[in-house]
Amino acid sequence: MMTLRGLREFCIEKAIFLCGVAAVVFVLLIFTFLMREGFSLFFKIPMTELLAGTHWYPISDPPRFGILPLILGSLVVTVGATVLAVPVGVASALYIAEVAPAGIRDVMKAGIEMLAAIPSVVIGFIGMVTLVPFVKRLFGLPTGLTALSGSIMLGFMAMPTIVSIAEDAIAAVPTEYKQGALALGATRWQMLYRVVLHAASPGILAAVMLGIGRVIGETMAVMMITGNAAVIPESFLAPVRTMTATIAAEMGETVKGSLHYQALFAIGIVLFSITFVVNLVADIFLHKIKR
Amino acid sequence: MNNTQIVDESPVTLFGPIAIPGKQEPVSKTAQTCTDPEVLREKPVLEIEHFDLWYGTTQALFDVTMPIPSGKVTALIGPSGCGKSTLIRSVNRLNDLIDGVRYAGDMRLNGDTIYSPRVDVIELRKRMGMVFQKSNPFPMSIYENVIYSLRIDGENRKNVLDETVERCLKSAALWDEAKDRLDESALELSGGQQQRLCIARAIAADPEVLLMDEPCSALDPIATAKVEELIFSLRGEYTVLIVTHNMQQAARVSDFTAFMYLGRLLEYGPTKTLFVNPSLKQTEDYMTGRFG
Secondary structure: OOOHHHHHHHHHHHHHHHHHHHHHHHHHHHHHHHHHHHOOHHHHOOHHHHHHOOOEEOOOOOOEEOOHHHHHHHHHHHHHHHHHHHHHHHHHHHHHHHHOOHHHHHHHHHHHHHHHHOOHHHHHHHHHHHHHHHHHHHHOOOOOOOHHHHHHHHHHHHHHHHHHHHHHHHHOOOHHHHHHHHHOOOOHHHHHHHHHHHHHHHHHHHHHHHHHHHHHHOOHHHHHHOEOOOOOOOOOOOOEOOHHHHHHHHHHHOOOOOHHHHHHHHHHHHHHHHHHHHHHHHHHHHHHHHO | OOOOOOOOOOOOOOOOOOOOOOOOOOOOHHHHHHEOHHHHHOOEEEEEEEEEEEEOOEEEEEEEEEEEEOOOEEEEEOOOOOOHHHHHHHHOOHHHHOOOEEEEEEEEEOOEEOOOOOOOHHHHHHOEEEEOOOOOOOOOEHHHHHOHHHHOOOOOOHHHHHHHHHHHHHHOOOHHHHHHHOOOEHHHOOHHHHHHHHHHHHHOOOOOEEEEEOOOOOOOHHHHHHHHHHHHHHEOOEOEEEEOOOHHHHHHHOOEEEEEEOOEEEEEEEHHHHHHOOOOHHHHHHHOOOOO
C-alpha cells in the first residue's frame, strides 16, 4: 500500500521525468512530421532531379523542383557569414577574455548581448537601407541585394553566439597554463596564440558550430537582403535565395498536400539533415579533442 | 626599483665579522645577520637584494637579501603565508601580472638587474625555468611541450628539436617512459610524469636558475620520491631554488635552506646546519613542528 508521501514522491519523480524527455520527444515529433509531409515527394520526383536539379519553378507547368540553387544559396551565405564572423568573433572573444581591462570588458559584454537581442527583421531592415545601397554603389552592381550583403548581416547575427561562447571557453583556460607559458618567456601574444587558443579550441569550435547553426537557420534577414533569385549563384555579388527563405516565402501560397507543399517540406528535411550533420561533426570533433 | 648600494656599517653579527674572499660589494646588514658565511662563500647566480613587496597596502616581503649559490639546490621553507611563494614568483616577475603589486629593492641574475623599467621581462624569463605547484603541461603532445620555449623562439629545425627532446627528457628521467609516446597528449601522463615533463620543459632553454614552487605538493609519495631524486640529480648542472612546505623534502634535496617567517628571511645556511643546529629559536620551533 502506497503511503501519501510515497505517492507524492512518485508523482514528482514522474513529472520531472516527463519534462526531461519532452525535449527529445519534440525533436522526434518534428522529425516525424517533416518526414510525413515531405518524404512522399522523394517517390514522386527522382532524388537526383530534386537534389541536383538546377531549376526551381514550383508553379510553372510542368513544375520543376530542383533545389540545388537553394542549397547553394544557403551554402554561399553561410560560408560568407562564417568567414566574416569567425575571425572577428574569436578575436573579439580573446580581447574580452584576456586583454580588455575590467571596465571595458563589462561594456563590451553588454554590447554584444545587446546585439543578440536585436530581432532579425530589424537587422534585415537596417541591412536593406544601409548595406544594400552601399554594396550596390561600391561594386557598381545593378542591385545590392546579394549574397555578400546577406553574409555580412548574418555575420553580425552569428557574432554574439560566437563571441559569448568562445569567451567562456577562453576564460575557462586554467591560469596555470598562462603562467606556465609566460614563465617560459612567451610574449602575451605567443601565450594567447599557442596555449590559450589551443586549450580553448574545443569550446571555440563549439562556438563556431553554433554560429553556423544560427546562420543556416536564419530566415527573415536573408529573405530581406539577398534578393531571393532562385538561380545558382555565380559569385558573392549575385542575388541568391536560401532554403529557409524559400520555405518562408512560399508556404503561404501552397495548397496543403500539393506537390509544391511537399517540396517545401522536402527542403525542410534537407535543411534538418544539414544542421544535424553539422552538429554531429562538431560533436565528434569535440570528443576527439577531449580525448 | 632602486639599486641602492648599502654602505657597510661593520655591524656586529651572530657569526662575527665576515670576510668574503673575492667579494667586492659590501654585504648587506640583513644578509650578515641571518645568512651563514658558508652561503656567502659560494658564487651566486641570483642575488636578491633588499627586496620588499606590497600587495596593495599589505607588505608581503620585508627587506629580503639572499644570494642563491650557483649549481646548488636552495630550499625556501616556512609556514604558509610567510612569503616564500611570493619571493620565488618575484624572481621571474610573475607577480607583475597581479594588480596593485609594488616593489622596492632589486634582484640580479648573473649581474643583470631584474627590477628596472628598462628590463625586457620576456628575455629575462627566457633565462629562467619555472615549475609550478600544480603540474601544467599544455594540452599538446609530449614532444611539443618539451620544445615549447624553442618554438616560441622560432626554432623549427627537426634535428635540434629532436635532440632537445631527448636530452631534456633524459635529464628529467622521463625518457624511458615517454620515448615511445612522444606524439601522445601530455595530459595522458600520470601526475608525477606530468610534473617531470614540466621540469623537462623548464630545462629545455638551459635556464640559469630553475624555480620550483612546491613541485611535489600535489603528488603521491612515490611520484614525489621520483621528482626529488630528479631535483637531487640536477644539482651541479642547474641552479635550483625550490619552495617547499615539506621540511623532510628540504632536508633531502637541498644544499642550502632558507627559513622565512612573516615576510622576512630569518635564517639561511647549509641545510645540515639549519636542521641540526639552527641559530634561532623560531627556526628550531618550526623545524620541530611547534608551529607552522
